[in-house]
Amino acid sequence: MMNIEEEFLKQQILERLNNLTKPIKSLGYLEDIVLKIGLIQGKIIPDLPKDKRVYIFAADHGVAANGVSAYPKQVTYQMVLNFLNGGAAINVFSRHVGAKVYVVDAGIDGDFDVKNDYFISAKIGYGTNDFTKGPAMSREQAEKCIEYGRKIAKEAIESGADLLVVGDMGIGNTTTASAIAVSFGFDIDEILDIGTFIDKDGLKRKRKAIQKAIEINNPDKNDPVDVLAKVGGFCFGQMAGFILKSAEEKIPVLIDGFPTTAGLLLAWNMDHNVLRYVFAGHRSMVKGHKVILDALNLRPILDLNMRLGEGTGAVLSIPIIEAAIKMIGEMSTFESAGVSKGVDQVK
Numbered sequence: 001m002m003n004i005e006e007e008f009l010k011q012q013i014l015e016r017l018n019n020l021t022k023p024i025k026s027l028g029y030l031e032d033i034v035l036k037i038g039l040i041q042g043k044i045i046p047d048l049p050k051d052k053r054v055y056i057f058a059a060d061h062g063v064a065a066n067g068v069s070a071y072p073k074q075v076t077y078q079m080v081l082n083f084l085n086g087g088a089a090i091n092v093f094s095r096h097v098g099a100k101v102y103v104v105d106a107g108i109d110g111d112f113d114v115k116n117d118y119f120i121s122a123k124i125g126y127g128t129n130d131f132t133k134g135p136a137m138s139r140e141q142a143e144k145c146i147e148y149g150r151k152i153a154k155e156a157i158e159s160g161a162d163l164l165v166v167g168d169m170g171i172g173n174t175t176t177a178s179a180i181a182v183s184f185g186f187d188i189d190e191i192l193d194i195g196t197f198i199d200k201d202g203l204k205r206k207r208k209a210i211q212k213a214i215e216i217n218n219p220d221k222n223d224p225v226d227v228l229a230k231v232g233g234f235c236f237g238q239m240a241g242f243i244l245k246s247a248e249e250k251i252p253v254l255i256d257g258f259p260t261t262a263g264l265l266l267a268w269n270m271d272h273n274v275l276r277y278v279f280a281g282h283r284s285m286v287k288g289h290k291v292i293l294d295a296l297n298l299r300p301i302l303d304l305n306m307r308l309g310e311g312t313g314a315v316l317s318i319p320i321i322e323a324a325i326k327m328i329g330e331m332s333t334f335e336s337a338g339v340s341k342g343v344d345q346v347k
């Protein structure tokens with residue numbers, strides 16, 4: 001619900017958009033994007049982001065022991081080193097758009113001996129328990145995840161970040177994300193996907209693991225902390241806390257593919273208001289991604305047949321957001337350019 005000032009600002013933004021030298025609404029979704037950013041910043045002409053950052057929440061999952069991913073668990077650890085060395089897809093794309101890459105150890109099964117300003121140790125444990133055998137973590141750990149995620153967002157914003165991106169890394173992430181989604185009532189048949197390209201048998205094992213997780217843990221869909229504790233992962237809880245805090249501080253936050261959208265699902269179940277600050281950077285190829293985005297009424301900016309994660313799709317959407325901001329700030333109005341308005345616009 002918008003208050004009177006927000007409603008007034010919205011009208012002012014729409015009036016400016018309609019006075020720019022273009023047919024009414026001809027810039028489509030770009031106009032919606034800049035309206036949302038304007039309402040977030042409380043300005044008709046929003047500022048361009050000056051400090052763009054992606055935070056990759058990395059952790060291991062006990063469920064990976066069930067053969068639910070096409071890759072071995074060690075890849076989580078190895079990819080973190082790759083991120084820190086600047087060699088992953090997210091590094092390349094972030095350099096391209098001028099964003100900084102931060103890596104969070106939310107609970108990887110391994111220790112890091114790195115001193116790097118872009119590495120954040122927020123370890124809750126050495127991977128979660130296998131949730132096909134019992135809860136992934138304790139309720140205390142789940143609460144700690146949310147708290148750590150909030151703290152990471154707080155520190156990011158206090159040190160100047162004005163556009164945040166959520167990224168994920170963790171072998172077994174799409175299984176855990178699916179278990180979270182199914183716990184909240186999504187149909188497994190609409191959600192289940194091959195993730196990093198598992199084969200038919202792997203997909204069967206994945207389905208079984210998700211079903212077993214729900215069956216034996218009985219997560220309470222009205223209690224998001226319970227869902228996180230029973231069938232979640234350390235990185236998912238931290239993503240949720242990060243999104244909640246970003247929204248509280250009125251900083252736009254971009255989600256990426258299926259796993260980060262499961263993080264949003266947890267946050268949304270704690271506070272529906274987060275959606276005013278969240279953008280879906282892209283739609284990934286994972287089947288359930290569209291299903292969840294549609295349920296949240298979030299329209300993705302890009303649709304590039306990607307299925308990677310790390311924040312890659314979201315980071316690539318940043319130039320579109322920037323172009324939308326430049327559009328409202330730099331385009332001439334009909335008056336300033338001496339261009340004739342449409343017949344219906346002339347009163």
Ligand SMILES: Cc1cc2ncn([C@H]3O[C@H](COP(=O)(O)O)[C@@H](O)[C@H]3O)c2cc1C
Pocket residue numbers: 068069070071075079168169170171172173174175194195196197308309310
């Ligand atoms: C080399 C490599 C780099 C990645 N970067 C992101 N992911 C992505 O794949 C994982 C989830 O897929 P699943 O649920 O099938 O295990 C996550 O780590 C995700 O970020 C990667 C996966 C691999 C193998």
Ligand SMILES: O=C(O)c1cccnc1
Pocket residue numbers: 173174195196256257258259284285286289307308309310
């Ligand atoms: O949707 C994603 O972002 C995704 C898909 C497959 C593996 N990891 C992430």
